[in-house]
Amino acid sequence: MKIRDPRLVLIARRLAVIPLSLLLVVIISFLLVALIPQSTAQAIAGQGASKEAVIAINRKLGLNQPLLTQLGNYLDRLVHGNLGTSYYSDKPVASDMLSHVPATLELILPALALGMLIGIGLGTLGAYRSGKLADRGVRMGGSIIQATPEFLLGLLLLYVLFFRLHWLPAPTGQLGIAYVNPPYHTGLLVVDAIIAGQWSTLGDVLVHLVLPVLTIALPLAAVLARITRAVVGKALVADHIAYGRAIGLKERRLIRYALIDSRTSLMTFCATLFAGLVGGDVIVESVFNWNGVGQWAISAMTNLDVPAIQGFVLFSGIVTLCVYIALDVAAVTLDPRIRLGHSS
Amino acid sequence: MTEHLLEVANLSVGYSGQVGAPAVEDFNLCLDRRVRLGLVGESGSGKSSIIKSILGLIRPPHTVNAKRIYLDGVGDLATMTPAQMRAVRARDIGYIGQNPFGALHPVVSVARQFEGFLSDHGSWKGRNSLSEVGTLLSNLGIGDPTRVLGAHAGELSGGMAQRVAIALASLLSPSLLIADEPTTALDVTVQRQVLDLIAQPRKVSEQALLLVTHDLSVVAQYCDEVVVLQLGQVVERGPVASVFTEPQHPYTKKLLSSVPGAAPVLEAGADQGGGVAARSVRFRRERILASDAPASSTTPVMVIEHVDKTFRRAGTSVAAVCDVSLSIGRGETVALVGESGSGKSTLGRIATMLERPDAGRVALEGRDIHNLSSRNLRGLRPKMQIVFQEPYQSLNPQLKARNAVSEPLGNLRPKLSKTDIDDRVRDAFVMAGLNPDKGTRYPHQLSGGEQQRVGIARAVVTRPSFVVLDEPTSSLDLTVRAAIVDQLQKLQEELGMSYLFISHDLATAQQIADRIVVMYKGSIVESGPAWKVLTEPLHPYTQTLSEACLDPDPRVAPRPRQQPVLVGDLVPGACPYLQRCLRSSDQCKSAPKLADPVEHRRVACFHPLDATSVSAAPPQALPSLDELLVTQDPTV
Ligand code: SF4
Numbered sequence: 011m012k013i014r015d016p017r018l019v020l021i022a023r024r025l026a027v028i029p030l031s032l033l034l035v036v037i038i039s040f041l042l043v044a045l046i047p048q049s050t051a052q053a054i055a056g057q058g059a060s061k062e063a064v065i066a067i068n069r070k071l072g073l074n075q076p077l078l079t080q081l082g083n084y085l086d087r088l089v090h091g092n093l094g095t096s097y098y099s100d101k102p103v104a105s106d107m108l109s110h111v112p113a114t115l116e117l118i119l120p121a122l123a124l125g126m127l128i129g130i131g132l133g134t135l136g137a138y139r140s141g142k143l144a145d146r147g148v149r150m151g152g153s154i155i156q157a158t159p160e161f162l163l164g165l166l167l168l169y170v171l172f173f174r175l176h177w178l179p180a181p182t183g184q185l186g187i188a189y190v191n192p193p194y195h196t197g198l199l200v201v202d203a204i205i206a207g208q209w210s211t212l213g214d215v216l217v218h219l220v221l222p223v224l225t226i227a228l229p230l231a232a233v234l235a236r237i238t239r240a241v242v243g244k245a246l247v248a249d250h251i252a253y254g255r256a257i258g259l260k261e262r263r264l265i266r267y268a269l270i271d272s273r274t275s276l277m278t279f280c281a282t283l284f285a286g287l288v289g290g291d292v293i294v295e296s297v298f299n300w301n302g303v304g305q306w307a308i309s310a311m312t313n314l315d316v317p318a319i320q321g322f323v324l325f326s327g328i329v330t331l332c333v334y335i336a337l338d339v340a341a342v343t344l345d346p347r348i349r350l351g352h353s354s
Numbered sequence: 355m356t357e358h359l360l361e362v363a364n365l366s367v368g369y370s371g372q373v374g375a376p377a378v379e380d381f382n383l384c385l386d387r388r389v390r391l392g393l394v395g396e397s398g399s400g401k402s403s404i405i406k407s408i409l410g411l412i413r414p415p416h417t418v419n420a421k422r423i424y425l426d427g428v429g430d431l432a433t434m435t436p437a438q439m440r441a442v443r444a445r446d447i448g449y450i451g452q453n454p455f456g457a458l459h460p461v462v463s464v465a466r467q468f469e470g471f472l473s474d475h476g477s478w479k480g481r482n483s484l485s486e487v488g489t490l491l492s493n494l495g496i497g498d499p500t501r502v503l504g505a506h507a508g509e510l511s512g513g514m515a516q517r518v519a520i521a522l523a524s525l526l527s528p529s530l531l532i533a534d535e536p537t538t539a540l541d542v543t544v545q546r547q548v549l550d551l552i553a554q555p556r557k558v559s560e561q562a563l564l565l566v567t568h569d570l571s572v573v574a575q576y577c578d579e580v581v582v583l584q585l586g587q588v589v590e591r592g593p594v595a596s597v598f599t600e601p602q603h604p605y606t607k608k609l610l611s612s613v614p615g616a617a618p619v620l621e622a623g624a625d626q627g628g629g630v631a632a633r634s635v636r637f638r639r640e641r642i643l644a645s646d647a648p649a650s651s652t653t654p655v656m657v658i659e660h661v662d663k664t665f666r667r668a669g670t671s672v673a674a675v676c677d678v679s680l681s682i683g684r685g686e687t688v689a690l691v692g693e694s695g696s697g698k699s700t701l702g703r704i705a706t707m708l709e710r711p712d713a714g715r716v717a718l719e720g721r722d723i724h725n726l727s728s729r730n731l732r733g734l735r736p737k738m739q740i741v742f743q744e745p746y747q748s749l750n751p752q753l754k755a756r757n758a759v760s761e762p763l764g765n766l767r768p769k770l771s772k773t774d775i776d777d778r779v780r781d782a783f784v785m786a787g788l789n790p791d792k793g794t795r796y797p798h799q800l801s802g803g804e805q806q807r808v809g810i811a812r813a814v815v816t817r818p819s820f821v822v823l824d825e826p827t828s829s830l831d832l833t834v835r836a837a838i839v840d841q842l843q844k845l846q847e848e849l850g851m852s853y854l855f856i857s858h859d860l861a862t863a864q865q866i867a868d869r870i871v872v873m874y875k876g877s878i879v880e881s882g883p884a885w886k887v888l889t890e891p892l893h894p895y896t897q898t899l900s901e902a903c904l905d906p907d908p909r910v911a912p913r914p915r916q917q918p919v920l921v922g923d924l925v926p927g928a929c930p931y932l933q934r935c936l937r938s939s940d941q942c943k944s945a946p947k948l949a950d951p952v953e954h955r956r957v958a959c960f961h962p963l964d965a966t967s968v969s970a971a972p973p974q975a976l977p978s979l980d981e982l983l984v985t986q987d988p989t990v
Contacts, residue, residue: 249456258443346506
């Protein structure tokens, strides 16, 4: 009997579409810029520049060639790992962008973890005590947070925790002004500080993280709590839970069973949220002076720095793609229903 | 031991805020050790509420009031805290539910669920426990316990899943076992295996059984005592033998007369109160005795020839129907019987053009319905109709009953006038036994039986010559079922329609049909006069089906069950039944053709049975749960 593990088949099928999706991301990132109404060369040269200057810039950047040729050149560069050079700083886009990535990662990873912890925890509580005080409290808190704009939430937290209570430091970015970055290893300051054994720096990095992380995590938690309440609430009324109760399983186990039942859907939502965050959170980064990818991308956009924008779109596209593939693999491995081809 | 095992005194259950939820009033019950008690009632009788309150599963805001729910050796359950009740469940009261898949977690493996179950009851001892569970599972007739333990719910068949549930319910040797419709969701051929496991007479253990069911035949064959419930109140109780032979309450009489009568009782002339079922069976019998020849000697209305249908899904193809030929005469009823997945519903859909066959010909009144111009088709469409299994799902919730019924009239040419339509709809309501005033109701405002009558009215409003009845009664209560069957038969006499009656249940088929056609895995394996097919099956599979029919008379011993579960590999090109067949030989590695060894009967089998071999059945081999409870004791 020849049995191929259906898991492997499914995973292989997902992996097979990667090259095509990648190509699509590249083409989109290329075309996106072609759609910008203003002439790039004009923007670089400035409003008052002469016609000759604009033409010269166009020629220098290859912008006078047909679109397909440009695309070909672009692809050729990409294959060699070259994302191009910024029109403004003249630095290579790839290294420029990647130097901002660690700061963003250091922000969004803890924020996502915290958001998941609070959101899934409170959402489960709400689902279990559906209609009771706890449920109503969670829902009300969630609605308030979701209704608050992110910058306002950040400023409120700053006002209370820094300005009034002085529990947390001023929003000076990743470190206080009295500190210098630890020696570069990973770009993640927490990790670098540990490697260097600079404990007071580590402490400073951590306290500077609290406010921006909270500002991102709280809205995430609110969204996740709402979703979790719905998903787990549905799982809690499933037949197997009622049956589990009838054979005397403990309530704790029943809740765990409901969570296991819902984990694929919850994972999907978390992955979507993460994909939305990898581009950096411009608002939070600017409120807290955070030198992350978001700030970098925004300045590229306002400057019409084409290679930088393309690099950024490509970067977020690829990360998103990877997240979804990881999600698929995890779902297939964890959920026998998908493996067996049942819809739900 | 004179004390009762379970004593329920003055139990009342009230539901707050749920209109129509079955309330129970002043219910009393005494159950002794070893006794198997059947709690019988239709939907709304409150039988589920009663067992839920015994198990302590009814939560506020709903209310349970009882003077006493006393379980010997445990105490008064009515005064226990939820935490105490939790420990009682499974340890002292085992529970088996209706939906075997509902019992199992879709993602957590079976082994881990056993682990969770045992550790919540403080009996988890690691590997030892698992091997005990494995032994129990194999004693319950699971051939490969290791595979089942590693499996997830979706990888198990219904029978397997129900065995796992039985194992969970019996692992801690509770003194009381509650089974809530344990076989309703299972295929007929598996039902008896499960009943034999949980409801054999108690010879060794002292466990009592509270079996909740709507199926009186199950009670007749597997219970010692019976309590009949109607609308939350006990209408009759007593030993099965006396309640079934001399029912006192009119409701009990009505219930008993609604059971699709198995042959031997009626042949013996036992008229069970002259109910509808008895009448229709008599009516059938007269027709059958009048001519043993099937009515197909008249011009056939529906002819199905060499029809094939394969479904392709996700790379695999499933042959739903292969090379099926069948013809139905005018005014004849042919029953198509088989388990789920046998292709019977697909064939019904092909015969009414809801599905196209891959090959073969389907002709209604001589015209090939799958090869007609759309114009000719429109004329033919009103001549064939279908009634579905789930009345509610087959009706548009937005449409009033009247409009649902008038819909098919839109296909008639020339177009009817408004008054003609109204007349036809009124007539259809009357024909379906429904008050035409109900026409202004929406489906959700009608009862299940009324919904199905709307479905029937919609089918007969165009005066079709051919109607497919796809399990039209299986989702209905017993008494409603009998009335619907009766109505369908009256209609047939009036209008001379031909029926293709699709059913999984041989007894019901036998009751309504002239001829029975048995399908297995897409092929016809046997056909013949209804009477004969049930009582003298030729094909081993039909025999299994007929063994699955329990007799509603407790005095008639159940037919011995021959078929254990055998799961072998599918051999391509072999007889489709080979994996499960006890009579197979080397010859069966090629597919048998339909042949007619007896007049008017066809069978596809190299070694068909004859009447004598049925009674010479070997006894069953598997031990019952009763014995298992004593032989294994995991609580130590
Ligand atoms: S042909 Fe053989 S395997 Fe098939 S049903 Fe008959 S005896 Fe069994």
